Amino acid sequence: MTHEEFESIAALDALGVASGGDVAALRLHLAGCHPCRVARRELGQATSMFAIALAPIPPPAYLRAAVMAEISPESRTNRWWLATAATLFLALWGWRELDVRAGRAEIVRLQQQNSRLSAEIAALASADTRTITLSGQEIAPSASAKVFLQPDRRRALVFFHDLPANPGDTSYQLWIIRAGQPKPASAGIFDVTASGKASIVIENLPVETEIEALAVTLEPRGGVVQPTNTRFYVAGDAGL
């Protein structure tokens, strides 16, 4: 693809109407191309002219108070207590469901599992968790994925749907495209069975640089260091 073609995609991306695959390819290109990065920035600034040209309208005064209350430490403390209460409820509920006659080892195992699931639920419900949707591309248009990104824990949970089952000599591989990084980073490999579903947990997520996009390719079994193709199955912009 030429720089001119990337600039065309950048224009659509700035308007928020570029396809997920194009956005992923663009992010990859921008990481190593300064002129195109400048173009994308200027195009983004240019689209904001539409908003700036509008008549400003003061929002109701109570909204300001609502926003400030939302970000206040007290409010966040309340939310923490709510999350704790919800976790406690789930833990108690899980405990009640246990067969008290079951062996001690089984109880311990279930407690740990319950605790882990509760922590996962609390983490997913956290205000800091970002949700990113990856959409199916040309070779798998009905596929999709949901990413729950927890920057503070450097971790993400990814759930895939309706991906075609991968042949035995291949693996699906998830790639992270980061700002200023010319090469994508592998976030893990996974297999998909006939159910079309899969999930992976990404630990030690590289959050030092902004994640711009995520994409999935089909690679040789066991994964590769760098993607061998740009035929994305699902892809999506991780931007705000």
Next chain:
Amino acid sequence: MDTTAPVAAALLPAVARGNVSAFEELYDRYASTVYGLLLRILSNADDAQEVLQETFVKAWTSAKMFDSVRGSEVAWLISIARSRGIDRLRSRKVRLEREDEAGREISFLDHSTGADTAIQSEERSAVRRALAELPEAQRVALELAYFEGLSQLEIAARLNEPLGTIKTRMQLGMKKLRERLQAFQ
């Protein structure tokens, strides 16, 4: 683009450090611009107010992600609001209601301003003049993408024009917009 007020020192770095005063100033500086945008996208005050609140809470929690090299503070905030506004528009199927208004003229250039604070009215006027210089067909196509989140295919269907024509219009329009922006700098 220097469309912010001359006094508009960058606030987001302080917001990223948890400075509530800086966040309050950020809100006071841009809430009217963001609310005007959200009302334009959503045509519904309740939705616009909810999304405005989400936008500023997001700005508070994500201020550390702001990179001034990649764009201005106001453009960053606008991009959050616009993205969430379009998501709300799609999720609530507001678009279906708006189909009835498909034939209406899209015009924002003659609105009077009542709350120019952060963005000075002369700067706003300059931006409006720049947009008004775009051929109407290009401007309409870009506005449908920006304010309604329509794809090129959907815009072609809405305007009853060939897809290729819409693609060309949008490319030319964005190119001209970028040139106008460079003229500001």
